[in-house]
Amino acid sequence: AWKFFNSFSFSFAQLVGTDHCTYNSTQKALGIDDFRKIPNGVNGIEERMHLIWDTMVESGQISVTKFVQVTSTECAQIFNIYPRKGAIFAGSDADIIIFNPNSSFEISARSHHSRSDTNVYEGRRGKNLHISLVSLDCDSSERQKHLEFQNPDRFTCKGYPQHKGKVEVTISGGRIVWENDELKVVPGSGKYIKMPPFGHMFSGMDKIDAAYLSSLHAPVQRIRTAS
Incomplete structure (x- = not known):
């Protein structure tokens, strides 16, 4: 994972x-009896x-x-729809998000908007862990819904995995489509975005190909040895 993160720090990933x-x-x-039959795909959007x-x-x-x-x-540039997007x-299209770095976001199958009953990031803890104190005599079934930590006091410290930073508003084409954790669109309201050919990476690919082909015709370095 850290190799993946470092790839952005050094601009190896775009x-x-x-x-x-x-x-x-x-x-x-x-x-369950044949891994080849497992449907391929997880959450992420x-x-x-x-x-x-x-x-x-x-x-x-x-x-x-x-x-x-x-x-x-970078996404818009690679798909060659910049500066209409990105x-x-x-x-440009008025596609904007309002991101609150001081807010928090819970990652859990019980709260996400996907219809899936699992979440591959379930239980992952961010830098911000929301903590609440409850009496030890609370309902046992309620305790099981949260992460529990035994406290030396007569309380149980329970926390939901919270991640720092949250998208609070999404604007698409100048219209609010996401706000207060609620999707505000109707089916069919989206539009197909055509991606023109020959994006900004195209010339770079030509240079890479040219360098590779040139290397194939480079003279072979030979080491002379004493006879």
């Missing part, structure tokens, strides 16, 4: 995306921004500017 494709436990169990902020920015691995780059700008310019 962006962070998700291959969001969730299945519930029943569907995953189809491969809801957690991406929060995890990158909590893991990379809060830890000092990358700057706030780099966070914007790897989650938005920037706030006159003429």
